[in-house]
Amino acid sequence: MKILNVSSGAVGAYFCGRLAQKGADVAVTVRSDRELIAAEGFEIKSIAGDFIFKPQAVLSSAAEYQESADYLVLTSKVLPDADMVELVRPAVRPNTVIVLIQNGIGIEDALARAFPENEILSAIAYIGVSRIAPGKLEHKGAGKLIIGKFGGGESAACKALCEMFEAAGVPAEYTLDIAFYRWKKLLWNVPFNALSVLGGGLLTGEMTDNGTTETLCKELMKEVIAVARANRVDLPDSMVEENIEYTRNFPPYKTSMLIDCENSRPLEVDAIVGRVVANAQAHNMAVPHLETLYAILKAFDTHRKNCGVYNK
């Protein structure tokens, strides 16, 4: 089984590394530390067992990949100036299945248009993993995937991929309705990721405070549910309270967007919040809480970009 992991960061290296442990032939492209990783591999400290992941090849870009991957796993961040189509194009062969393990909604559309003959799988990751030093990762929480065919329905390739992950010790749920899970994750991500950053570094527990922050989280979630329904994805209303309770009962932690923020990395503002707002506007829906959140988060991210924070 040949796999190419494009933009292998903490998430990609963990999941694809597990597949490599079970014998898959995994190459990666990386944005930085190429020589170090080529020499020593990824050193992964994990609650599911520490391991070293030595890819078959460590490349600078997909253009360097000469083989034909069965699965091309894309794990780049979803940022406005990153063209995901061009990122993968040089390595897409006629039979390559493209797998996205990314946040946000609407992220598959451009790839589906660009590669109409290729099957596209969409995956949601629940995992707490981060880069602690060049080539060194720490996996501290969860570590699960939900994978389905983009657009919904059965897929033999998806089933096979889930089985491979399961065999490699990664819980991987095969779903006929990935859109549901993508919106479900977004429902949590929108309020908690955005507010953790805009609140100046809030832990999850500070947002389930029984006060104005929690109320805002709920209002934002209600608007996301309404937009999801306009997209024929029916998230039950009870998810609002469930998300609050789940988050309140979990030990306080930093969201992924807060971790990006603290590490001077660009934020997935558009993938996580902007596209929901744009989608609502396309449906002529009023989402004033989301609109306000988006405008502030966008201003925050743009200001940091203009100040050179992301070039450090």
Place this chain on the structure above:
Amino acid sequence: MKILNVSSGAVGAYFCGRLAQKGADVAVTVRSDRELIAAEGFEIKSIAGDFIFKPQAVLSSAAEYQESADYLVLTSKVLPDADMVELVRPAVRPNTVIVLIQNGIGIEDALARAFPENEILSAIAYIGVSRIAPGKLEHKGAGKLIIGKFGGGESAACKALCEMFEAAGVPAEYTLDIAFYRWKKLLWNVPFNALSVLGGGLLTGEMTDNGTTETLCKELMKEVIAVARANRVDLPDSMVEENIEYTRNFPPYKTSMLIDCENSRPLEVDAIVGRVVANAQAHNMAVPHLETLYAILKAFDTHRKNCGVYNK
């Protein structure tokens, strides 16, 4: 003419210092640097002419004031845990006129209830002045007051105070309708102060960007205008565009809330945003943009407080 300036910071020391220059007998209470200011006075660098303001007395609190002030000028910040009534009470005599030079709305109510026999004047300051070192202030922009009787209408004491300021070189407009000017200033303060902080340090020019930030400023101003109208204060709709144009055409600068933020001082979240939201709720009005802005700003301020930023 006897004047007591309670909580004399940059704004109070500038305006009352100008009165002292013209012969008024001005005592002050200060929160810090008492001995330095008693010995050397306030050293004020000003676009309207540098001067030293040596108060007749520099006190730690109003309780130390043994005289009877004609005007008690309160220039404290408006914070939830600052009880303005108790701050001034020990120095309020039967004939003392209480003058508030402060931001926000609803700030006069508690004083009016506590001192029903005293006249209360409400003033709006347009000034760029800040503390640059202990006892040292820098006055860089504007320097104008608008003063009126709380509740509206004629006031001989207010007229006399405006004349004193004018004689001292401080433009001071006497108004019969101070509520109008208070809401008018709030209309600018709500979007620009709050977003300058939440955007991570935005200058005014970054908020009149012809983009989502500017659109949000306008939506927020529309909601403030609606709430003002519920309070029988009619701000014309044209003020929305006027505020944007005025701000766009002014050299970019830091708002007062951003300066507070950068100096690790508590933010006037409730006086400037919270009370508008509460007032809207009391009128059963939906103000979702303001609500979102308030909840985020409150979370930001609370987080800083809990992290000890304000104790430094």
